[in-house]
Amino acid sequence: MSASETRRQIADVADRLFYEHGFEATSFADIARDVGLSRGNFYYHFKTKDEILDAVIARRVSNTRAMLDAWEQAASSPAERIRSFIHILIANRTKIMAHGCPVGTLCNELAKLDHAAKNDAILLFTLFRDWLARQFAALGREADADGLALHILMRSQGVATLFTAFRDEDFIRREVADMEAWLQAQCPAASLLHSRQSA
Amino acid sequence: MSASETRRQIADVADRLFYEHGFEATSFADIARDVGLSRGNFYYHFKTKDEILDAVIARRVSNTRAMLDAWEQAASSPAERIRSFIHILIANRTKIMAHGCPVGTLCNELAKLDHAAKNDAILLFTLFRDWLARQFAALGREADADGLALHILMRSQGVATLFTAFRDEDFIRREVADMEAWLQAQCPAASLLHSRQSA
DNA sequence: GTCTATATAATGATAGAC
């Protein structure tokens, strides 16, 4: 196997394990086992655990950018794009129930560890924040686009944390519906494109 | 020093360290050092790390109950009591900025570790949930009191997580004001006791 | 590029002197 391919595979497995069990709780041996490598060979690809974390974050940044680009292409309106964001709570609910939000839980853990990569993880939040703000600006809310972006990001984080704790499907569906209603209320004109409640 | 007093002190220090750095990242040596005990003597008081976690959670449950009781006594109306809850985000903002919400971050970590004490930690959320639901019921929202309680709990979690990441004081103040506005909107009659916006 | 063997430090945990 080529070095770059093995590196990619290690980052792939580490990404999953860091998400499922946390950064601290995941050991080199755990990653090596799941990749099918000896611990010794492992160090040929990554010198330190922090290097793997950097690779995992870089991978997540890249994947997140790709996802946001895909939403940008797939949806025909800013409101519909924001709904794509809201609906990852439903789409990923099984994983969220077990392990929480990948971004929020990583940022929280790295904050507690006061880890050097803390700010790199926060960049993941920033990607969503800026993308959402652009959508709100396109909806005519230039003045408070960033505040609205943070608000919806805040809600997604709160829903994820409580869903991990209480594992209540009704709760997540209710809160997602509430987020959609809130979105409609933010831009009544755009909402007409999708529901004719006031037509 | 008496055994019970030392035990109490260990739980006290462990509570702080688990909050500041996380459960996994805190070692016996860390706790022993901060208490001023040798590692050996440590095991006279607690046999395993999980036992300390149990003691820490029991301590937090007790402290939370005391805080909720104090709010119950201090405030003259259900709406004012709910505002007491909302305002811990402001009162504890320095700690939240550094280490997140003590309840949310512990539940997230124990969920990832699939730890035996996971459900005990969730009880901390349940204390807030049930207390808030009682306040909403007292406001005349018996039918959806639990949903409203989860909603405000969800918001506090989301605000805490994003505040830890972005460390933006304006954000937390804006969201707290928004939570208060939401509260007013839930029970217009009760709100008249505190603001005369519609008088 | 992968392996085995190993170094070193820290972890959770115990035994026994005082």
Add this chain to the structure above:
DNA sequence: GTCTATCATTATATAGAC
């Protein structure tokens, strides 16, 4: 009730054979 000394295990990390 506290200490020192120690154990077994695991962790990160390295050396060197193949």
